[in-house]
Amino acid sequence: MKVPRPPRGFRDFPPDRMILRKRLFSVLEETFQKYGFDPIDTPAVEYWETLAGKYGEEAENRLIWRFQDPWSGREYALRYDLTVPLARFIANHRDLPMPFKRYHIGPVWRHEEPQRGRYREFYQCDADIVGSPYPEADAEIIELTIDALKALGFKTGFKVRLNDRRLLRGIFEQELELSNPLPVYRAIDKLDKIGLDGVVGELRKINLEENKIEKIKNIISIKGTSDEILDSVLSKYKNNKLIVEAVDHLRTIVELVDMDEYVEIDMSLVRGLDYYTGPIVEVVLERPRIGSVAGGGRYDTLIGMFIGQDIPATGVSIGIERIIDAGIELGIYSLSKKTLTEAQVIVLDRNHYDYAWQVTRRLRKAGLNTRIDLSRASHRVQRRKAQRLGIKYLVFIGEKEAVNRKVTIYDTETGDRWEVELDHIDKIFHK
Amino acid sequence: MKVPRPPRGFRDFPPDRMILRKRLFSVLEETFQKYGFDPIDTPAVEYWETLAGKYGEEAENRLIWRFQDPWSGREYALRYDLTVPLARFIANHRDLPMPFKRYHIGPVWRHEEPQRGRYREFYQCDADIVGSPYPEADAEIIELTIDALKALGFKTGFKVRLNDRRLLRGIFEQELELSNPLPVYRAIDKLDKIGLDGVVGELRKINLEENKIEKIKNIISIKGTSDEILDSVLSKYKNNKLIVEAVDHLRTIVELVDMDEYVEIDMSLVRGLDYYTGPIVEVVLERPRIGSVAGGGRYDTLIGMFIGQDIPATGVSIGIERIIDAGIELGIYSLSKKTLTEAQVIVLDRNHYDYAWQVTRRLRKAGLNTRIDLSRASHRVQRRKAQRLGIKYLVFIGEKEAVNRKVTIYDTETGDRWEVELDHIDKIFHK
Structure with missing residues (x-):
């Protein structure tokens, strides 16, 4: 008799795992609430057209779980993240007092090839501020993220990398006049994994001119404190309006947060999703090297895609699955509690x-x-x-x-x- | 510009609703834990073959959200309840100590025609005991259910109806020799809505013989305390092994629970799902009249469908969505709390x-x-x-x-x- 399993890439959680998960979800909820965020929920299923055109090509063509209602023929999709559903939610609830601060903890679905630490169903834990264009909002998101990581037991050993989509656009699209910057972004994004020479190699592969490669190399290898990096970028491009605006915005964030031990400007940070427009952040652990454990940024035009009028928004998504995997590996978490029965x-x-x-x-x-x-x-x-x-x-x-x-x-x-x-x-x- | 909505039958929960929901989920969790149940989770998505053949014709052909992976062609389904996934979970985790007591709070999906109080995505709150064939386990499920309703704020004003699938089989299939009892069950199940004459009318419509209709009428209109009803049934069919066994089982449950103010034997209780084999329960509110707010029963052969060897199990599913709707209508719950911010x-x-x-x-x-x-x-x-x-x-x-x-x-x-x-x-x- 063949016993059916959970679908490939999907997981069961027996009590020992679930007791740990519930404890960590509680820790996150308490942190979100402390920062003045309130809970919302949205459906697991959205109309396909709600998700279409928001995430970029790969997600849209390959990664979204999309299906047709056999009766009505209507196209549905399982939600791919909690951000686009939030934007749709805001579009449907125009009477909410702004800024609107919500958190949302729930599963999302991606049609990935399952591998270690990568699942087809996984929880995201998101906090977003809708309605403020100011760096204060981004700063609060960053402080919340740092506090959440600490509350989850990662006292040190993590860094918040910070960049800004406007810097990428200003430098690569306007100043370097790259007509197709995407492959360049993809190469830069690998800096951590393949090193500076690796990135240069990738850039040569796409036949970028040597003088541009040289400039890119300089940009992404700027080192120093946040202030030093921002000064250096500004001195190079002080006539570019977008770059000046971004540097200004980032500087206010860094000054408010004032935690150089955690926050660093990283000119090689790109992030994959299409909808970011301003500051972007990513949290990485020093060990184990499992990629980012949180990520987010500002998306000032996403809600506008639904209502034809932009509403600024910024937020973070805490990747609890990787945090759990890392925490178990590091011995911060244990699965020893098998029951809540006393x-x-x-x-x-x-x-x-x-x-x-x-x-x-x-x-x-x-x-x-x-x-x-x-x-x-x-x-x-x-x-x-x-x-x-x-x-x-x-x-x-x-x-x-x-x-x-x-x-x-x-x-x-x-x-x-x-x-x-x-x-x-x-x-x-x-x- | 057309603003996309949540799909029909699906809902958003803004903070005021979500704050209420989270409070009620916590109340239920605490109650489940007090009774020694531990949390588990299973995927939202199951292989179609896991759900196939478990719920009965209507669910299988119409109500399960079923879809095909466009890449692999593999058939999937959104989970229809939390019970069949539990059975699959048990089949996959044979090393769990028995009896295994788990609770599970999570959404399920049904392709229903949306109407007041009926949604296509809704939460179920289930507690089940796997591994005990004894009435003690059923009694504990009933006490838990009563305690949960009380903890949710329904101090009185509800009844737990109790019957047993073996009584139905013994009386209607063995004693009355109905070869196709399903339409009879369906008619009986409507007693509450259409009254005794209504049921008789339905039975005549399906051309049942008058002497059988008379017997059915007698059975489903037995009134009295639980003991009196059980005595009366037993006196009628004391030579039917199945009926004697069921009466015995129900009597032990009723004696252990010992709460006549809440529990009543109800010979007209049928319940829709195919997989029940023993005691079945349903909780109804006196008002508003919104159908049952909890239901469950024993399913001793469901797990066996996966592993070829029966493992007894019994449980309850608390219908939190109807409870919330009723609680708001009755003024037990309010949506006045708009934020958790202090x-x-x-x-x-x-x-x-x-x-x-x-x-x-x-x-x-x-x-x-x-x-x-x-x-x-x-x-x-x-x-x-x-x-x-x-x-x-x-x-x-x-x-x-x-x-x-x-x-x-x-x-x-x-x-x-x-x-x-x-x-x-x-x-x-x-x-």
Whole structure:
């Protein structure tokens, strides 16, 4: 008999994984809320035309899970990220007070070739500010991201890379007059993986002129503090309006955030999605080298694609799946917690099951996550199962306990064992 | 310009709705955990063959969102409930300690005709016990259900109806020798809506013999306490093994739960899904009359469809969408909370924005959900927006506050206004 599996690239989460995931989602939610973001939800399914033309060619032609309703013939798609649905949401809810700050934690679907750390269904954890064109909003997103990483247990060992689409456009499209900058961006984006010589090699492969390659090389290898890099870029292109505007914007962000230990301007940062228009960010861990664990930026024209009038917006998406994988690898997270159950009622004598049932009710009422034997197992088996799951309290119910309306409690962590009157259980365990 | 909407039958949840939903999901989670259930998750997408042949004809041919991967040609489906995915999960995780108690809160998709209270995407909140054939497990599911409804704010005004598929099979298929009982079940299931005469009318329409109609009428109109109904059924069919077994099983459940004010045996309860094999339950509210708000039962052969060897299981699905709709209608729930933000920093003087930014950080660090102006709005506008959202604390930052490193706090609920040193903020707000 062939047992069906989850579809390729999709995953089941048993309790040990799910307990960890839920804890991390809570940490993120608390952080989002602390920064004044409120939750929203949107459907998993959108009309195809909502997603079409927003993400770029590869996503559109290959990566979006697209399907046709066999009855109506209507084209649908599973959501590809949480940003385009947010833009559609804003377009449908024009009465929301601005700036509108929302967070959204939920699954998205991509038709990727599954591999280590890459799934076809994965959660994104997004926070976005809609309605402010100012660097304050971008700065808040960056502070939130740093705080979220810290709250998730990554105290150091990560960097927030910051660039601006206007710098890319100003330098590569206006100043270097590249008519087709996309392959150049793609090459630059690999700097981390293939090094400066690798990038130069790639640029030669696309037959870029040597003098332009030289200029690109200079730009992407500027090193220094954020201020130094911005000064250097500005000195090179101080007559380009777009570049001046971007440098100004980035400088205000960096000054407000004021955390040079985390934030660095990175002239090689590109990011894949089409819809960014201003500052872009990416968070990378020092180790393991698993690519970025968060990314985002400003997209001032995306909502306008729906309503014909631009509304500025900026945000970040925290890649919780990679963070979980990395955290487990680094030993920051463990899967040792197999149950949330705190007490197991062990039935020593089936004649007193009714009493054990009452005790279970009382323990639950006292706020203790409690199980009782449901399998008519021997007390040895009941005990072994509870211990295998790491349940802290064993609560024994036999003849003696039933007759005296007591319970015998064994704390598996301390080794303490004591008898309590049933009527006093609430006082002992009440949290 | 045509603004795209969420697909028909799908919904957006703005913060006010989402804040309510999240609170109710938390209430349910806490209840599930108190009863010793642990969380799992499974994919939204399953292979079509996983869902095929499990739910009955209507679901299979009309209601499951089924689609083909345009690249591989492989057939997929969006999950239709959380029970069949659980069965597949168990089949894939044979090393789980039994009984396995899991809860699962997540969306499911049905290709229904959208109407009031009926959506194409909706959340289910399920708790199931896998591995126990005993009535203790069913009893625990029923107690959990009652407790969950109470925790959700429905102190009274609901009933748990209980029947058993073996009674239906024993009475209608074995004793009454109906070769095609499905139309009869469908008629009986409408008792609530169309009354006894209505059911009789339906049975005549399908040309059932009058003596059988008379017997069916007698069965489904038995009234009394659970014990009286079970006695009455048993006295009629005491030689039918299946019926005796079911009566016995139900009696143990009713005795353990021992809550006649909530639980009633209902011989007209059928439930739609194919996979039930034993006790079945349904929860109905007295008002509003919106159909059942929870339902479940025992399905001892479903997992066996995947692994060729039966594993007993029983569970309940709490219909949170109908509960929310009903709760709002009854005034138990409100949508008045528009934000989780507790404090708004009002910038009186933009020259001191840096100081306001520091204050915001400190408030967040103290655990207060805090916003700061990101729109360079006048202080009047900042204030109006905060009040429109119902934010409790307004924290004013102007020249005076910046120079003295203080903040002025205004409590919009009490009307109190006071000045605090920045360094003492933590002490005031720390939770």
